[in-house]
Amino acid sequence: MSCSTDLPVKQQLVDKVPKRFKSIKFGLQQLYFFAVVEISDRLLYDIENSRSPYAHGPLDTRLGTSNKLGRCATCHETLQHCNGHFGCVKLPLPAFNVGYLRFTVTMLQNICKTCSRVLLSDHEGQTFLKELRRPHLDNLGRSKICKTINEQCRKAKICPHCASFNGQIRKTGVLKLTHDKFSSYKKSTSAKKVPPAAKIEFDESFFTARNDNPDLDKHLNKAMEDLNPLRVLGLFQRIRPVDCELLGIKPQMFIWQYLPAPPVCIRPSISQDNASNEDDLTTKLADIVWVSAMIRSSLQKGSPIQTIMEQWEYLQTQVAIYVNSEIPGLQQPGFGKSVRGICQRLKGKQGRFRGNLSGKRVDFSGRTVISPDPNLSIEEVAVPELVAKNLTYPERAQRQNIEKLRRCIRNGPDVWPGAQYVLKMRDGGYKISLKFADTELVADNLCMGDVVERHIEDADIILFNRQPSLHK
Secondary structure, three states: OOOOOOOOOOOOOOOOOOOOOOOOOOOOHHHHHHOOEEEOOOEEEEEHHHHHHOOOOOOOOHHOOOEEEOOOOOEEEEEEEOOOOOOOEEEEEEEOOHHHHHHHHHHHHHHOHHHOOOOOOOOOOHHHHHHOOOOOOOOHHHHHHHHHHHHHHOOOOEEOOOOOOOEEEEEOOOOEEEEOOOOOHHHOOOOOOOOOHHHHHHHOOOOHHHOOHHHHHHHHHOOOOOOOOOHHHHHHOOOHHHHHHHOOOOHHHHEEEEEEEEOOOEEEEEEOOOEEEEEHHHHHHHHHHHHHHHHHHHHHHHHOOOHHHHHHHHHHHHHHHHOOOOOOOOOOOOOOOOOOOOHHOOOOOOOOOHHHHHHHOOOOOOOOOOOOOOOOOOOOOOOHHHHHHEEEEEEOOOOHHHHHHHHHHOOOOOOOEEEEEEEEEOOOOOOEEOOOOOOHHHHHHOOOOEEEEEEOOOOOOOOOOOOOOOOO
8 A cells, every 4th residue: 555645845955155265354454344333432431320331432331241140232142142242442543563563574674665666676576476376386485485575675775666765674662663764875884985865865854953953963874764653554555466465465454553342251340349340451441542532632733743752652552562561661660560461361371272272171070190000901090099089970870770879879979989969850850969968868869860970980981181281
């Protein structure tokens, strides 16, 4: 006998996924488009409104919440289900990224400080481009070519495109770069050397300052061009796409224009009676917003250039401490406690990677010293009794083992072989700690299906790992 039913056939789903990625863009300037809010107010709490966080402040509720009872204003979820959202701070003037300062110097060595062209002739540029566009070029080969380009550009003293002078890039401070434009002329020991027209014009630019301060003449030979972040950003933005291919990257991402404001849940506030202790990142973020507001006010009022430059240098220092506070020369000794920046959250033994991801605490694990024993089998390892009592194995009660588990329960948590907990499956399921319970009563009431977390016994299968666990 056969029967047939006309069931509707499910239509096959065909996904038209792309076979290859067309392009992937990474950059710090994309931050502004992904940020949920722009931080523009340094104030944290509104005292008149029951200490609620200020809108557009460092603790704005749109960035998430650090309170178990609070809800995120962006996704309307609790702390358990919301990982937080990033915001951003728009800087009034650009600042150097202290982590990429060495790469910034390398890029400045490769380009002309007047026309932003790579310091290579057209023939040399085409030759290197052909090498870089070679198919199946690995990363090591690309790095070697870029290193050769840097060595070639550092030898060029005159730009082959605009005929302007280029010299050494010097790091004269923690966050200060200068361009010694006429270094080749200064190093020349020829008796008949003639200063070029650009050198004469550069010296004449100090005419007014020399009249006001005659002592400036003896220091004029040490004068160099200042490469502040605004000028460096302008140079990087004028680099042609072909030259970016020679450099291997778009270097304008090395300059901060927007600063990320991390979610509130990774910088929680510790509440007290009528006050709160704020995280280092929150405090530093408020300082950066405050200095940014001062610079904007100074630019609108037309304040003296010296005042604006001092505020700009202070802003760059605060941004550098916010990113990496262990850079030598940033923090002055004796001015309060040291601040933990974003880099300090990530690196080191107590950082996120080694402390929380690779070395996080797990259940049912222990650590002990091992030693050889001739009485053990080749597949056995002995552990101390103290470790065996702390490590437990969840064994379900059955007809074959219920009497053994009752003996373990009567021994309790302090006598081996004993047990630590009993998980009852009836009445909705609940856990009994044998440290505080009546072990005789619990043993008598043990039923089939209950789970007993007993001590480790002989012939148990355990995963062992020998320290140190080295990894990359």
